[in-house]
Amino acid sequence: MNTLIAVIVIFGLLVFIHEWGHLIFAKRAGILCREFAIGFGPKIFSFKRNETVYTIRLLPLGGFVRMAGEDPEMVQIKPGYEIGLFFNDSGKVNCMIINNKSKHPGCKVMQVEKIDMEHDLFVQGYVDDSEELITYQIDEKAEFVHDELATQIAPYDRQFSSKTVGQRAVAIFAGPMMNFVLAVVILMAYALIAGMPVDEALVGDLTDDGVALEAGLESGDRVLSIDGENVTTWEDMTSIIQDQPNENLQFEIERGSDQFEVNIVPQERIGAEDEVEGVVGIYPPTEKSIGGAIAFGFTQTYEYTMLIVEALGMLVTGQFSLDHLSGPVGIYNYTGEVAAMGILVLFQWAAILSVNLGIINLLPLPALDGGRLIFIGLEAIRGKPIDPQKEGIVHFVGFALLMLLMLAVTWNDINKFFL
Known part of the structure; x- marks a missing residue:
């Protein structure tokens, strides 16, 4: 039970800080962040605050921040659709009902002729079987409701792709960066509690x-x-x-x-x-001293970083075999052993894992933050973005390969610890 609690606390903290880095710097750039999630799969718990839905999901295998414009919208309103409209006090559309209009009495029904929810923000069509073509302005924070699920629209200036290369790079890099910052803070706390050699x-x-x-x-x-x-x-x-x-x-x-x-x-x-x-x-x-603890936090984080980078280099050159890698099962087992050694050793282990998460995410591999930074760098060199569909395919293939590697490492852990 102690192992499970330690794993939940440590991994929850590492993933939270990583995704929080993405969230904060994306919001600072003006990007609409639709969801901040810990875990994958079905939602267990959620609440909405300041445009963002915060969720905890069933499978504790990471997390994500869903930024507007990274993926195509799940619902598109096309000419000929009948939608229900609600208006705010200034007369702008602030809610569009895509289906189940009968559940929303009082909405004004429009047959859409033309709609733009990204640039000019308007909807044009025929209301109540009238032959008169009417145009309404759409509020920049309007929502559309499909199957009773409300989603805020994303004008182009709130989308990820509308931001400068620098803003997007910072939003992506911020996740791994926050893992290094967390390691420094954990090691500073360790030094203040245990003292420095x-x-x-x-x-x-x-x-x-x-x-x-x-x-x-x-x-x-x-x-x-x-x-x-x-x-x-x-x-x-x-x-x-x-x-x-x-x-x-x-x-x-x-x-x-x-x-x-x-x-x-x-x-x-x-x-x-x-x-x-x-x-x-x-x-x-x-x-024990504050100045010494700060110095210890930075120097020890640097040393952990160099050790992990060296190990990755040995893996690439073949000096280090895949048998030495550990996945979730192995890390769970090691965390239990470390937890039994005391809270101070657990502090050091959490800092190592945080540095490791930061480095792994910066590897130039598709589906990781490092891979996304590579595409942003190529855009900066070319002067124009890579075709989003081609980039999406590369990330999809990379994610599939990472999942295969995860399965292989997990099977290796099971053989190592249980068979």
């Missing part, structure tokens, strides 16, 4: 089963030398300890105004590269 030869916390505690070391002790070799930094001290497992080492310790010597034999453990190294059971000293 200090590169000094000081004893921080001690493990309950370590040889340093048995030898009488205490938190705050300063290590002056080991076997006669002076040490001033944490790296100096740990490198000597790691290089000499099972060796009797003489530590010169400073505690307050006292100095004394103590012998410690580092224990063996298997290091990151499967090499034997020595440990004595101490943690690095830490400090």
Whole structure:
């Protein structure tokens, strides 16, 4: 249950922040955002605020912001249609009933001759079987209702395609960018709570089963030398300890105004590269400061970014196999393991996932934000947009291939963890 809660909270936050980035910068550009969704599939919960419908959907596999003009309108009003009209106080049409007009008594029925809901915003036709051709102006925020579902019209200046290359690029890039911002904020919070490592030869916390505690070391002790070799930094001290497992080492310790010597034999453990190294059971000293936390947030996010980019490079060059990739099942399993290690480790894991989501979305692949940025870049170079139908086909094929990859990775996770 703890794993499920951790996964819902972390993934919900990552997806929310990503899509919120798209939403905020699209709205700043004047784009009509029809829907802000967390998840895919059938709606579980929804409400409308400031032109946008906010929804939570059944399948928690991501999210989306549906911007006007990205897809063709589901309903088009053509000449010959009979529609019901309602008007606002200024006499402009503010609601058009496409069907089920009997459920909306009081509407004025018009047989449409001509309509423009993008540029000139008018509807022209015959009202109540009259032979007189009448023209009404349409309000820029008018809605049309089809099957009792109301949808706001999207004049061309509110559509995604009407905006400049820069505005569209920023709206797309804002999603991944917000994932990096979130990682920085999470790591800043981590540093303020746990403190930041200090590169000094000081004893921080001690493990309950370590040889340093048995030898009488205490938190705050300063290590002056080991076997006669002076040490001033944490790296100096740990490198000597790691290089000499099972060796009797003489530590010169400073505690307050006292100095004394103590012998410690580092224990063996298997290091990151499967090499034997020595440990004595101490943690690095830490400090807490706002300035340090800000610096830690940015530097650690940069380091995570470089590690993930390096891993992707190894994947492309074949040094890293697909068997090492994990999908939703694998991430769920790892999140459970991390959650068991405590909230601070979970903070770091959430930051890594956020950076990973940002980088993956920036890959120049169809259906991802990076792929869409490529098309916008090509438009900037060519001076005209790519054919929307051709771009749509590329994104559709790319999305299908991504789904196949997701299925393959998920099957790999199932074999790895459950079979």
